[in-house]
Amino acid sequence: MLLAILAFWISGEYRHSEQTRILVRQSFEQRRDIERLFALVQQAETGQRGYLLSGDTDFLAPHLEARAHLDEHLRRVGQASHETPEDTRRFATLQAIIQAKFVEMQALIDLRDQVGPEAASARLRQGAGKRMMDDIRALVAKMEERRNAALVARERHDAERVANNKRIIWTAVGIAALIACVLGYLIGHGRRLRAQLARGREDAAVRQNAIFDSASDAIILINPSGSIETINPAAERMFGYRAAELLRRDISMLIDIAPGEGSFLDRVGYINGRLARAEMIDVDGRTSEGKAIHIDAMLGIMSLPDGVHIVAALRDAAGRRELEQLKDDFISTVSHELRTPLTSVVGSLGLLRSGAAGELPPAAQRLAEIADNNSQRLIRLINDILDIDQIRKGRMAFDYVAIDLADVITRTVHAMHGLADRKSIKLETRLPESPAIAYADAERLIQVASNLASNAIKFSPEGSSVLIELVTGGETHIIQITDSGPGIDAEFSSQLFHRFSQGSRPAGQLVAGTGLGLAISREIVLHHGGEISFENRTEGGARFAFTIPRENLRNDQGHLPPARLLICEDDTDAGLTIKAMLDTHGYSSDLVTSVRDAISHTRSRHYDAVLLDLTLADADGTEVMRALRANGDTRHLPVIVISGTSPQPLDTAQGDFADWVQKPFDVLRLITAVQRTLRRFDHHRPLILHVDDDQDTRDLFTESLAGRGQIVAASSLASARAIIADHHPDIVVLDLGLPDGNGAAMIPELRDADGNGMSIVVYSAQDVDAQTRAKVDAVLVKSRQSLPKLISTVMRIVDEKKGSRNE
Amino acid sequence: MNEQICILYIDDEPDIRLIVEMSLRMRPEIDVRTADGGEEGLRLLAGGLSPDLVMIDVMMPGMSGPEVLAKLKADPSTAAIPVIFVTARAQPHDIADYVAKGANSVITKPFEPISLADQVLSILRS
Numbered sequence: 001m002l003l004a005i006l007a008f009w010i011s012g013e014y015r016h017s018e019q020t021r022i023l024v025r026q027s028f029e030q031r032r033d034i035e036r037l038f039a040l041v042q043q044a045e046t047g048q049r050g051y052l053l054s055g056d057t058d059f060l061a062p063h064l065e066a067r068a069h070l071d072e073h074l075r076r077v078g079q080a081s082h083e084t085p086e087d088t089r090r091f092a093t094l095q096a097i098i099q100a101k102f103v104e105m106q107a108l109i110d111l112r113d114q115v116g117p118e119a120a121s122a123r124l125r126q127g128a129g130k131r132m133m134d135d136i137r138a139l140v141a142k143m144e145e146r147r148n149a150a151l152v153a154r155e156r157h158d159a160e161r162v163a164n165n166k167r168i169i170w171t172a173v174g175i176a177a178l179i180a181c182v183l184g185y186l187i188g189h190g191r192r193l194r195a196q197l198a199r200g201r202e203d204a205a206v207r208q209n210a211i212f213d214s215a216s217d218a219i220i221l222i223n224p225s226g227s228i229e230t231i232n233p234a235a236e237r238m239f240g241y242r243a244a245e246l247l248r249r250d251i252s253m254l255i256d257i258a259p260g261e262g263s264f265l266d267r268v269g270y271i272n273g274r275l276a277r278a279e280m281i282d283v284d285g286r287t288s289e290g291k292a293i294h295i296d297a298m299l300g301i302m303s304l305p306d307g308v309h310i311v312a313a314l315r316d317a318a319g320r321r322e323l324e325q326l327k328d329d330f331i332s333t334v335s336h337e338l339r340t341p342l343t344s345v346v347g348s349l350g351l352l353r354s355g356a357a358g359e360l361p362p363a364a365q366r367l368a369e370i371a372d373n374n375s376q377r378l379i380r381l382i383n384d385i386l387d388i389d390q391i392r393k394g395r396m397a398f399d400y401v402a403i404d405l406a407d408v409i410t411r412t413v414h415a416m417h418g419l420a421d422r423k424s425i426k427l428e429t430r431l432p433e434s435p436a437i438a439y440a441d442a443e444r445l446i447q448v449a450s451n452l453a454s455n456a457i458k459f460s461p462e463g464s465s466v467l468i469e470l471v472t473g474g475e476t477h478i479i480q481i482t483d484s485g486p487g488i489d490a491e492f493s494s495q496l497f498h499r500f501s502q503g504s505r506p507a508g509q510l511v512a513g514t515g516l517g518l519a520i521s522r523e524i525v526l527h528h529g530g531e532i533s534f535e536n537r538t539e540g541g542a543r544f545a546f547t548i549p550r551e552n553l554r555n556d557q558g559h560l561p562p563a564r565l566l567i568c569e570d571d572t573d574a575g576l577t578i579k580a581m582l583d584t585h586g587y588s589s590d591l592v593t594s595v596r597d598a599i600s601h602t603r604s605r606h607y608d609a610v611l612l613d614l615t616l617a618d619a620d621g622t623e624v625m626r627a628l629r630a631n632g633d634t635r636h637l638p639v640i641v642i643s644g645t646s647p648q649p650l651d652t653a654q655g656d657f658a659d660w661v662q663k664p665f666d667v668l669r670l671i672t673a674v675q676r677t678l679r680r681f682d683h684h685r686p687l688i689l690h691v692d693d694d695q696d697t698r699d700l701f702t703e704s705l706a707g708r709g710q711i712v713a714a715s716s717l718a719s720a721r722a723i724i725a726d727h728h729p730d731i732v733v734l735d736l737g738l739p740d741g742n743g744a745a746m747i748p749e750l751r752d753a754d755g756n757g758m759s760i761v762v763y764s765a766q767d768v769d770a771q772t773r774a775k776v777d778a779v780l781v782k783s784r785q786s787l788p789k790l791i792s793t794v795m796r797i798v799d800e801k802k803g804s805r806n807e
Numbered sequence: 808m809n810e811q812i813c814i815l816y817i818d819d820e821p822d823i824r825l826i827v828e829m830s831l832r833m834r835p836e837i838d839v840r841t842a843d844g845g846e847e848g849l850r851l852l853a854g855g856l857s858p859d860l861v862m863i864d865v866m867m868p869g870m871s872g873p874e875v876l877a878k879l880k881a882d883p884s885t886a887a888i889p890v891i892f893v894t895a896r897a898q899p900h901d902i903a904d905y906v907a908k909g910a911n912s913v914i915t916k917p918f919e920p921i922s923l924a925d926q927v928l929s930i931l932r933s
Contacts, residue, residue: 340916342917344823351920354921356833696929
């Protein structure tokens with residue numbers, strides 16, 4: 001741009017100087033013409049005078065020549081004399097005078113020729129010619145002066161212009177130099193910066209490499225196809241390979257971070273730009289010597305131009321395991337070993353307070369109370385620490401059985417009475433009329449309710465009341481505890497249910513607690529599929545609530561994986577048809593056509609039942625049964641025979657079949673046989689209803705039978721009837737002396753006219769008449785040693801029920 | 808229930824033996840004998856003591872509580888005596904384990920001394 005402007009300007013200046021040159025030349029020519037014209041007039045006069053004096057005609061020759069050229073010279077001067085009106089006028093005057101001069105000169109010549117020299121001299125002396133000549137000289141001088149003046153003006157203008165141009169050029173040169181300097185500086189600076197950056201990058205790369213090389217964790221970069229790209233020295237040491245040996249080898253050679261089938265990124269859990277499992281604990285790995293090692297792996301995503309890479313940071317799990325073991329041991333020691341001295345402390349204080357060692361003076365009584373209360377606080381702290389540790393490890397034990405949540409409230413209130421009495425706080429309860437059955441761990445829920453209730457008591461003013469209520473809703477039961485304390489600070493509410501938080505307390509009020517209680521409560525409620533929440537009531541006080549879902553007791557079977565069946569059928573088409581039927585009913589199945597395959601399949605994976613065609617490709621199907629029965633693992637695997645013939649007995653060595661489906665069959669017949677068989681065997685755990693008003697008996701029974709069946713507990717006839725109506729238990733263990741009537745009244749309801757129905761075990765301190773005894777499966781007298789017998793009786797009935805169904 | 812009830816308590820901790828004894832004796836119908844370990848307990852039983860109930864600490868040097876229980880159950884003369892474990896190690900799975908071994912009940916340490924006797928009597932009556 002600048003250059004274009006400069007070029008335009010220079011060409012303009014060049015044109016201008018050319019013009020000036022032309023003008024100077026013209027001016028010079030014009031002056032010459034004027035001088036020539038004047039010289040012509042002088043020549044003509046000189047010639048004329050010579051002639052006039054001498055009469056010699058030779059003298060006339062210059063005069064005549066001048067006259068001949070006069071018009072031409074006048075025209076030339078005239079052409080250049082029109083720049084201004086003054087020029088035009090002056091030229092016109094000059095032309096007129098010159099012409100007049102020539103007329104005068106001719107007149108003098110004519111006079112000499114015709115009159116004589118004296119006449120001509122006389123006229124000459126009159127001076128008219130001389131005057132004309134003077135006028136011409138004066139005019140010529142003026143015209144030349146005018147030319148000169150124009151030329152001088154033009155020159156002065158040009159000189160100024162040149163000076164200006166010089167200035168402009170120097171300025172431009174200055175600016176250009178400045179720009180050049182700035183550009184030079186910028187370029188230099190850019191170069192320095194680039195060099196600095198490059199040095200920085202180099203430094204960073206060197207440092208990063210040093211970090212990579214000196215990291216104590218093994219680091220491996222894995223490409224999108226699962227091959228090792230880079231490996232650091234720590235990884236070399238961990239696995240005992242040199243980096244070069246591992247380049248481009250599959251990562252599974254070292255560590256099982258991506259098990260299963262499919263692409264590496266799928267297997268490693270890379271979904272939508274994220275890793276499903278970025279942290280992997282105790283992954284199996286192997287060294288170059290084939291030694292198995294356990295590794296903790298942290299995976300990261302590295303997006304490179306050639307695809308998503310995985311960076312695995314690996315650490316030997318042994319150190320962590322050792323630390324965890326140490327911590328577990330420590331917590332176990334703290335929790336259990338501290339209990340022993342605490343037993344002495346709490347026991348002594350309790351006995352002192354009770355007066356077992358004699359009546360204490362009031363001050364000593366008060367001190368014993370303080371010591372006792374704080375010992376109790378220490379016990380709660382130990383229990384909370386144990387619980388939090390179990391929760392953190394996901395190992396908190398839950399015993400889910402069907403319970404009436406009203407029992408939870410009743411027992412909570414019972415446990416909280418002492419605390420409430422100390423502050424003269426009234427514990428009010430509001431319970432629904434019908435039992436609120438839920439599948440829950442009663443002890444844990446009591447822990448939650450007690451925690452909330454003790455908080456409510458702590459924060460409520462003396463003499464106020466705390467309300468504990470149970471509300472049964474459509475999907476969930478709600479237990480809520482309302483106090484009349486100061487409520488919870490809004491700023492604190494978000495972290496209320498997190499570890500080690502205690503609500504801001506009214507000034508000066510000391511409240512016992514570990515700050516773990518609400519965190520533990522939250523975990524317990526979440527484990528039950530419920531939610532815990534709180535609100536500050538507008539009328540004052542806080543209300544804590546937790547929900548426990550109502551759940552159909554049989555539903556827990558829905559959580560099990562689908563049953564897996566093995567189909568042994570030599571006709572592939574028929575086999576695929578059976579498989580399709582099973583698939584549509586939610587079972588998974590494998591199909592084999594030979595005895596050999598059938599046996600190898602049952603040995604290599606778990607099946608819940610076998611569907612067996614008796615004619616197989618390589619041998620008789622009964623060989624499969626014989627092999628199954630001979631192997632301890634598969635001895636009890638139920639077999640459903642599918643055969644063209646009607647059912648017929650098999651050899652003892654082949655064992656029994658669970659069902660016999662005759663070909664051709666429809667889908668309903670097949671599925672019924674499968675369902676019935678699965679129910680009879682492992683897929684069915686009996687539902688046992690335990691009706692007893694004594695909590696300890698119920699707890700012990702539940703604990704002892706855990707795993708053998710689902711146990712539902714009821715403490716009254718009413719709740720037992722509600723459970724029976726909803727859930728049809730398989731076995732009922734019945735106490736007779738119940739708070740709302742005699743349990744015997746319920747026995748007829750459990751049996752139909754033929755005496756079939758649920759198995760009944762009476763377990764009561766009361767005696768039973770012969771008629772009742774005949775209607776039930778067993779009668780046990782509740783006594784010191786009968787609980788183990790009750791448990792073995794129930795277990796025998798469970799086994800018999802399975803057996804009888806198999807027959 | 809006015810008849811005298813005899814309870815044998817076996818624990819290696821003398822302090823706790825004293826506290827259990829005092830706690831149980833708060834009920835006049837309870838008579839308490841104590842032993843400082845399984846060996847002494849079994850010696851007392853062999854020597855003619857026939858208690859209505861044996862309460863045993865689980866973790867003891869020498870014979871552990873379950874070992875004492877096994878001995879009691881193995882001997883026909885003592886197999887019928889109900890047994891309660893008194894222990895600090897009483898997580899749900901521990902309790903299930905003790906009951907499976909034949910214990911009639913479990914009392915968790917630390918216990919409430921004032922209500923210990925009631926607790927024991929209610930277990931005995933059930």
